[in-house]
Amino acid sequence: MLDKSDIRKLVEDVTARSGFTRSIGARVVAVESGHVAIALDRRPDLLQFNDYFHGGVIAALADHAAGAAVTTALPASKIGVTIGLHLNYLAPARGEALIAKARAIQVGSTIGVAQVDIMTVIDGIEHPCAVALVTLRAVDMSGGSRTSRP
Amino acid sequence: MLDKSDIRKLVEDVTARSGFTRSIGARVVAVESGHVAIALDRRPDLLQFNDYFHGGVIAALADHAAGAAVTTALPASKIGVTIGLHLNYLAPARGEALIAKARAIQVGSTIGVAQVDIMTVIDGIEHPCAVALVTLRAVDMSGGSRTSRP
Amino acid sequence: MLDKSDIRKLVEDVTARSGFTRSIGARVVAVESGHVAIALDRRPDLLQFNDYFHGGVIAALADHAAGAAVTTALPASKIGVTIGLHLNYLAPARGEALIAKARAIQVGSTIGVAQVDIMTVIDGIEHPCAVALVTLRAVDMSGGSRTSRP
Amino acid sequence: MLDKSDIRKLVEDVTARSGFTRSIGARVVAVESGHVAIALDRRPDLLQFNDYFHGGVIAALADHAAGAAVTTALPASKIGVTIGLHLNYLAPARGEALIAKARAIQVGSTIGVAQVDIMTVIDGIEHPCAVALVTLRAVDMSGGSRTSRP
Numbered sequence: 001m002l003d004k005s006d007i008r009k010l011v012e013d014v015t016a017r018s019g020f021t022r023s024i025g026a027r028v029v030a031v032e033s034g035h036v037a038i039a040l041d042r043r044p045d046l047l048q049f050n051d052y053f054h055g056g057v058i059a060a061l062a063d064h065a066a067g068a069a070v071t072t073a074l075p076a077s078k079i080g081v082t083i084g085l086h087l088n089y090l091a092p093a094r095g096e097a098l099i100a101k102a103r104a105i106q107v108g109s110t111i112g113v114a115q116v117d118i119m120t121v122i123d124g125i126e127h128p129c130a131v132a133l134v135t136l137r138a139v140d141m142s143g144g145s146r147t148s149r150p
Numbered sequence: 151m152l153d154k155s156d157i158r159k160l161v162e163d164v165t166a167r168s169g170f171t172r173s174i175g176a177r178v179v180a181v182e183s184g185h186v187a188i189a190l191d192r193r194p195d196l197l198q199f200n201d202y203f204h205g206g207v208i209a210a211l212a213d214h215a216a217g218a219a220v221t222t223a224l225p226a227s228k229i230g231v232t233i234g235l236h237l238n239y240l241a242p243a244r245g246e247a248l249i250a251k252a253r254a255i256q257v258g259s260t261i262g263v264a265q266v267d268i269m270t271v272i273d274g275i276e277h278p279c280a281v282a283l284v285t286l287r288a289v290d291m292s293g294g295s296r297t298s299r300p
Numbered sequence: 301m302l303d304k305s306d307i308r309k310l311v312e313d314v315t316a317r318s319g320f321t322r323s324i325g326a327r328v329v330a331v332e333s334g335h336v337a338i339a340l341d342r343r344p345d346l347l348q349f350n351d352y353f354h355g356g357v358i359a360a361l362a363d364h365a366a367g368a369a370v371t372t373a374l375p376a377s378k379i380g381v382t383i384g385l386h387l388n389y390l391a392p393a394r395g396e397a398l399i400a401k402a403r404a405i406q407v408g409s410t411i412g413v414a415q416v417d418i419m420t421v422i423d424g425i426e427h428p429c430a431v432a433l434v435t436l437r438a439v440d441m442s443g444g445s446r447t448s449r450p
Numbered sequence: 451m452l453d454k455s456d457i458r459k460l461v462e463d464v465t466a467r468s469g470f471t472r473s474i475g476a477r478v479v480a481v482e483s484g485h486v487a488i489a490l491d492r493r494p495d496l497l498q499f500n501d502y503f504h505g506g507v508i509a510a511l512a513d514h515a516a517g518a519a520v521t522t523a524l525p526a527s528k529i530g531v532t533i534g535l536h537l538n539y540l541a542p543a544r545g546e547a548l549i550a551k552a553r554a555i556q557v558g559s560t561i562g563v564a565q566v567d568i569m570t571v572i573d574g575i576e577h578p579c580a581v582a583l584v585t586l587r588a589v590d591m592s593g594g595s596r597t598s599r600p
Contacts, residue, residue: 020204023195045173054170055213055232060206082205083411084384084435086536087235088563088583090556105581106540110410111383111437113538115581131555131565133538133583135384135435137411233561234534234585236386238413238433240406255431256390260560261533261587263388265431281405281415283388283433285534285585287561320504323495345473354470355513355532360506382505385537 007031007072014068021064024057028068034104036068042096053093053120058100058130062087062116065102066134070112073104080112080136087118093129095120102134112136157181157222164218171214174207178218184254186218191247203243203270208250208280212237212266215252216284220262223254224288230262234285237268243279245270252284262286307331307372314368321364324357328368334404336368341397353393353420358400358430362387362416365402366434370412373404374438380412384435387418393429395420402434412436457481457522464518471514474507478518484554486518491547503543503570508550508580512537512566515552516584520562523554524588530562534585537568543579545570552584562586 008031015021015028015038024046029037038061040046048054063082070080099119106113114134119126158181165171165178165188174196179187188211190196198204213232220230249269256263264284269276308331315321315328315338324346329337338361340346348354363382370380399419406413414434419426458481465471465478465488474496479487488511490496498504513532520530549569556563564584569576 014199018199018204019194019197020207021198044169047169048171049164049168054168054210055235056206056210057170059209059213059235060204063205063209083239084386085205085209085235085237085239086384086386086583088556088585089233089235090563105578106538113540113581128555131563131583133536133581135538234536236433236534236536238406238435240413255428256388263390263431278405281413281433283386283431285388314499318499318504319494319497320507321498344469347469348471349464349468354468354510355535356506356510357470359509359513359535360504363505363509383539385505385509385535385539387535389533389535 007033011036011068011072015064020060024060026061026064029099031072034069034073035102036065036072037099037101038065038068039097039099053098055089058089058093058098058118059085059087061098061100062118062130062132063134065100066114066116066132067136069102069114070104070107070136073107074112074138077141078138079141081139082134083137084135085132087130087132089130091127091129093120095122095127097121099126110138112138157183161186161218161222165214170210174210176211176214179249181222184219184223185252186215186222187249187251188215188218189247189249192245203248205239208239208243208248208268209235209237211248211250212268212280212282213284215250216264216266216282217286219252219264220254220257220286223257224262227291228288229291230286231289232284233287235282237280237282239280241277241279243270245272245277247271249276260288262288307333311336311368311372315364320360324360326361326364329399331372334369334373335402336365336372337399337401338365338368339397339399342395353398355389358393358398358418359385359387361398361400362418362430362432363434365400366414366416366432367436369402369414370404370407370436373407374412377441378438379441380436381439382434383437385432387430387432389430391427391429393420395422395427397421399426410438412438457483461486461518461522465514470510474510476511476514479549481522484519484523485552486515486522487549487551488515488518489547489549492545503548505539508539508543508548508568509535509537511548511550512568512580512582513584515550516564516566516582517586519552519564520554520557520586523557524562527591528588529591530586531589532584533587535582537580537582539580541577541579543570545572545577547571549576560588562588
């Protein structure tokens, strides 16, 4: 069971307790209700053969930030589970870090939508490398997400 | 420089030489012109907090299989680079493995599109867990993918 | 209130009673549980400036067929309302007609997903011109779709 | 052949000369390089059975505005042709008009991407009803768009 009384702690807990987000080094940069930024640093095991961040890493970071942004805006008993993920890649992610900045643009009783700007940090300057629209379903936390069919 | 004279070897090379696909344990299951299947096995570092495969891992595998499927169908000097990635998640990916089966449904001089069925393997039986449409741009191999702006 | 006791009649009713689908000449070609095909014929007011079917007409037909396919697979009291629409355009829609063939690939208690193949008919032969993935929310018919926030 | 020396005239010409955009009453609201707003007014033949604007009309307007926004940012000899269209519907489009506000977020030599906010106007106030990401291919104007395979 997750505790949503402190939304920053919630996002940090989910990020640290999920094997995949922990393994790619995702770290929470900023959390407000409906807005979450998550970053990770360049490592050889996150790149594709041309030494840019792999598109799958970008997709994963966008997905995670979107889920966190929508969850912070849902009632305390609900968590957002991704049902649709759409990304456009805009430029090579060649920097030393990635930051995904998600904001919830629609939060209803069953569906939430987040828009995510993904930036690559080159010499300390953020450059857009992808943009995403993520669709989530609100599920009861106690039941566990994705346990039942959507 | 990649060698496309043997398309299976090409796909295995790209999968093995890319830090991220190697680190998540992606392995080539099948390669034909325009059709590629890539799998990976369950590991704690690929899961989300509810112990299903993370959506980002599913997205990464779909992206990689799509790129391979389109690249095998392009002329020898060209490689497909993802510019758009869309997934619908259909069911929890709770199995012991994932398989992404991609087929090129459109291959032109500048754009390719692949459709991907992502299955989770539960007790040896494949169950659909996601479906994807991936849009790629054909770029010259020598120039390196994503080097120049799309 | 719509009657779902006869699913073909339901799809024909919704197609005929919706101002837009009627105005573009959409006609029901085939209906089975989870599968619906909807067609329309070429007319000058459905084209873009290069005399192919406009992408918006293709999107509308795909959306309508997807909604019908998912609705036929939902319980009698529920109807599918589109929350996400994704299309890839594969080839110019230059034929004398369009056919959208939708099948429900996931139907749950709150979410449905349909995959749609859109064909253009050239001299009587169907050629793929687009493919779509459509995400729908199941809403109670009596309440009216899209009345409340999703 | 289209004349791009005056980008507002270009957008108005394409909007007026395309059978479909003319038939749905699309009108140009604003044009700057990389930014285009297109609107249309409520009419019975643009609605679905619940009397909201049909999702296909929203998709068409988004597609058209995106194409115009990217085309205004391309070199004079090029026009943007949609290859991918993604929309999330956020709220019922119940107003007296629709406005699609598109901006080019990436423009390269072969690919352009536009982000579109679609608003419904209720008693003169704009409310978001959908958001879109549209992927376009840059093609030579003289060759006609979508003539050759992408």
